[in-house]
Amino acid sequence: MSKIRITLIDGSEREVEKGLSLGEIAKKINISLAKEAIAGKVNEIKKDLNFKVNENSKIEILTFSSEEGKEIFHHSTSHVMAFAVKELFPGVKFAIGPAIKDGFYYDFDVEKPFTPEDLKLIEQKMKEIIKKDFPFKRIEISKEEALNFFQERKEIYKIELLKEITDQYITLYQVGNFIDLCRGPHLPSTGKIKAFKLLSVAGAYWRGSEKNKMLQRIYGISFDQTSKLEDYLRLIEEAKRRDHRKLGLDLGIFSMHDEGVGFPFFHPKGMVLRNILEDYWRKEHQKSGYWEVKTPIILSKSLWIQSGHWDHYKENMYFTKIDEEDYAIKPMNCPGGILVYKCNLHSYRELPLRMAELGLVHRHELSGVLHGLFRVRCFTQDDAHIFMTPEQIKEEIKGVINLTDRIYRTFGFSYRVELSTKPENAMGSEEIWEKATKSLEEALKEKEISYKVNQGEGAFYGPKIDFHLNDCLGRSWQCGTIQLDFIMPEKFDLFYISKIGEKERPVMIHRTILGSLERFIGILIENYAGAFPLWISPVQVKLLPIADRHLEYGKKIGKKLEENNIRVEIEEINEKIGAKIRKAELEKIPYMLIFGDKEVAEGLVSIRKRGKGDLGSTRLEQFIEDIKGEIEKQSIF
């Protein structure tokens, strides 16, 4: 029997018999690898485990621990779900059923939407299918045969998909008696799916377009081990426990009301938090050479026509009338900033001119997208507009990246970066867009930051870099954005006087770092589960007297703490110390100071740290010194 050479991912080579399947090769490499094998890659192309290798190749065996393996695993589970749905609801038509970041979904066209009870039935059926360990069979047929096959079954969505495939041969996959159009690869058999759960049903448009029919989408997740499913479900529970909408209300940070849907109300504790963030933000921006401005919320329609918002952003804007004249509530801060720039004649010596604004903008978002502080109809952008010469672009962008990085780190966030290019409704020439996009790319490359490109997702006036924060549960949130703009300066005829005394056109950067103060506060609440780091905690210290007669001492030390700019509250409720502690713990206050006869007599305080417990007693002066140091450090623990 002839032999072939295979190269493994670690670079090692070995000789095997020609015509072995990937699964058999896996067994030769390592028996436990063969057990875990999901599919494989031959010369970078994903293949089923029963794919026979007939020539020298680079081989990789995929398991659940790789992203690609996981994806195949989820995708196969979606086929199992579709099979179950076919068994239980014979009339359904099948759309698409891909793997997604967390699990998979399948879109079905059904007469009646699925109910939660239906999900249980489907799960039950899936269990049966998995138990029977059906093999996934790959079928290769001509495009014409495939068309006939799906036409007979009136699978209109599959036919639509098929028509777009230009390959001569089409692959189908069969599990039991469910045959689906699919590129594969798949698990060898359904028995590999050790744990799965159907999570939710939701309406979803065919091909994501509002113009198309709404289908029923079932979301699910699956794992190769039961314990992983349990971990995942725990994570979902944990996320629910941290929900900023609930915590925000409980901790007195903000509230929402029917009287102003999408417009958050900030409560006293929330304002403390917000003001701390703003103070910190201002300090950082002063250090980085920014000036701060404030521009009005309502501005004349003519300004929005000139800026292009009237043509490109009207759907999202609110309007009003003043003295019979049309006005708009600002959805962005840039036109206001531009008017400030235009007040003076600017020399090249002033550039780059960095103008920051904590600007309150209003945007009409569709009612269905509103979500706590994460998605609102009015929010405060930590905006800035930088006016500069074309030569300064790259350095300025790098400067913004540095500032962003520093601010995110302060809160303990890592992040990833995306670059969005020219959208369909863009203003300005192809050439300008190309130049702008290139500057952003170059800055990222020089900073050695890896990024993902989103084709066609830029703003209408320019390409952008987006920053996505990762929180402690592994979720990500869009916050910062850097948008390069050659168009507004043109529209508003901005200029500066160059070295040789001529008028030159500046370039603009629009940028945010926190993104929206409101959203950022929501993220902080969830990331810290409401237990804020000391330096941003609305209340830093709670004073807990053992008995009523110690209240007076408490007021004295409260005053001393206040004199040292420490945010303090005293507990005056008539309760036992255990109850007072419990209350303070639930309020997630970082430090509790407890004092009774002993402390009053000796001028001490007993320190209790949130989540940690009793730290013993110390002199008040010592505590003040320590806590001031800790606040100064902006420690995130």
Place this chain on the structure above:
RNA sequence: GCCGGCGUAGCUCAAUCGGCAGAGCAACGGAAUCGUAAUCCGUAGGUUGUCUGUUCAACUCAGAUCGCCGGCUCCA
């Protein structure tokens, strides 16, 4: 905006087939003055989101409407 689910006291949740709306926590009053996550007793709290209808009778059934939740689309 679209699809589905849900709206009962400040919060968390009960109320059988359509038959007088109830509990815990919180609040308030009182007793106890207590040493590191809940002391005990009492009081008050409601047009069951809103409107319309069916019915002898509606928290319960139907329709409309507002809001919330999960998604789709969109996004800071």
